[in-house]
Amino acid sequence: MAIAHSVLDFQSYSSSALSAQESQLIQTSVDQFGAPLLLLDCDVIRQQYQALSRALPNVTLHFALKPLPHPAVVQTLLAEGASFDLATSGEVELVAEQGVPAERTIHTHPIKRDRDIRDALAYGCKVFVVDNINELEKFIAYRDEVELLVRLSFRNSEAFADLSKKFGCSPQQALELIAQAKTWNIHIKGLSFHVGSQTMNPQKYVDAIETCRDVMQQVVERNLPALSTLDIGGGFPVSYNSQVMPIELFCQPINQALSQLPETVQVIAEPGRFIVAEAMTSVASVMGQAERDGQIWYYLDDGIYGSFSGLMFDDAKYPLTTLNKEGEWLPSVLAGPTCDSIDVIAENIMLPKLNNGDLVVGRMMGAYTSATATDFNFFKRAQTVLINHQNIAQERLIG
Numbered sequence: 001m002a003i004a005h006s007v008l009d010f011q012s013y014s015s016s017a018l019s020a021q022e023s024q025l026i027q028t029s030v031d032q033f034g035a036p037l038l039l040l041d042c043d044v045i046r047q048q049y050q051a052l053s054r055a056l057p058n059v060t061l062h063f064a065l066k067p068l069p070h071p072a073v074v075q076t077l078l079a080e081g082a083s084f085d086l087a088t089s090g091e092v093e094l095v096a097e098q099g100v101p102a103e104r105t106i107h108t109h110p111i112k113r114d115r116d117i118r119d120a121l122a123y124g125c126k127v128f129v130v131d132n133i134n135e136l137e138k139f140i141a142y143r144d145e146v147e148l149l150v151r152l153s154f155r156n157s158e159a160f161a162d163l164s165k166k167f168g169c170s171p172q173q174a175l176e177l178i179a180q181a182k183t184w185n186i187h188i189k190g191l192s193f194h195v196g197s198q199t200m201n202p203q204k205y206v207d208a209i210e211t212c213r214d215v216m217q218q219v220v221e222r223n224l225p226a227l228s229t230l231d232i233g234g235g236f237p238v239s240y241n242s243q244v245m246p247i248e249l250f251c252q253p254i255n256q257a258l259s260q261l262p263e264t265v266q267v268i269a270e271p272g273r274f275i276v277a278e279a280m281t282s283v284a285s286v287m288g289q290a291e292r293d294g295q296i297w298y299y300l301d302d303g304i305y306g307s308f309s310g311l312m313f314d315d316a317k318y319p320l321t322t323l324n325k326e327g328e329w330l331p332s333v334l335a336g337p338t339c340d341s342i343d344v345i346a347e348n349i350m351l352p353k354l355n356n357g358d359l360v361v362g363r364m365m366g367a368y369t370s371a372t373a374t375d376f377n378f379f380k381r382a383q384t385v386l387i388n389h390q391n392i393a394q395e396r397l398i399g
């Protein structure tokens, strides 16, 4: 199989990335649970949620579960007062189990089976997304219960994932859908979009917001029921190997554009990556090693089919480091454990000489990593270890 995927290179190794305290925590976690591990720090989830809340003061944040659908993340954000963005019945089940009030959720998959709609409705989630007539028609049966958002498409070739290739309609199609919904007596609540994951340029949001404002105005001019909600999606960027704009600065032009909307319009967002990327650190250990073509190959117990699946499915360049920094620095390759040759994490990377059992640490590993991991070749996925976790729901139950 020759599937192209990103391979981390020399820029990814940073020897100064771990404090003594962090190294200690990593070592004791591996002593206790073994490797590979993912350390999930709930304090970072809180900090990121609060930072984005401050940067977008008039926007209700619905955490998109997709990048890290972990119960501890849901519990942590629920305690922070967050809302949630669901896309599948599995995600509905996860938030329901954690006691998330259904009023705090929206369901944003543009294409659904009837069963998916019924599962979400049974839970109490009433807001859904459509981007075409075929999908709108599915809601005739539920028109007394639902409020819909129409998703618009804004292409973005620079993003890690251009989420407007597969979903979304044009402003003209949106107007036609809204008119059709009126004849079917289906309530259209507003518009939504996703400018693409890890969008570095806030202007993408500004352009999309301005187009949505135009559509909202045309809705009024055509005597269609006025729209009350704008959902500006996810896509907010984090710093992997290159520094991105601080989030307050990034959101300034977005807030400026939002302030031009009619006052009656409520704004919501669906951040995923921004909330969780920095919160998780991966720890893999060296299973064995070999010298090939002048480089040392280290075979780790986690790889492309596991926590580093983001190298295949996402575009993230995770910063790497090692606990052992004493050895001679040599050109090295980091490979995963499976028997497949594409299972390579990093090449042409200078690393201190590692021994079997030494630990390799990946930073910024919270988004689109374990979520897309597999058990290929029977290598079990990394276990997650929770740090700074306070399960308020359970404490309440006990109290």
Ligand SMILES: *Cc1c(COP(=O)(O)O)cnc(C)c1O
Pocket (backbone or CB within 6 Å): 064, 066, 067, 085, 108, 109, 163, 194, 196, 197, 198, 233, 234, 235, 236, 270, 271, 272, 273, 274
């Ligand atoms: C994936 C996704 C998100 C989250 O996007 P990020 O880029 O991780 O912030 C939000 N909304 C929808 C509809 C998505 O598909």
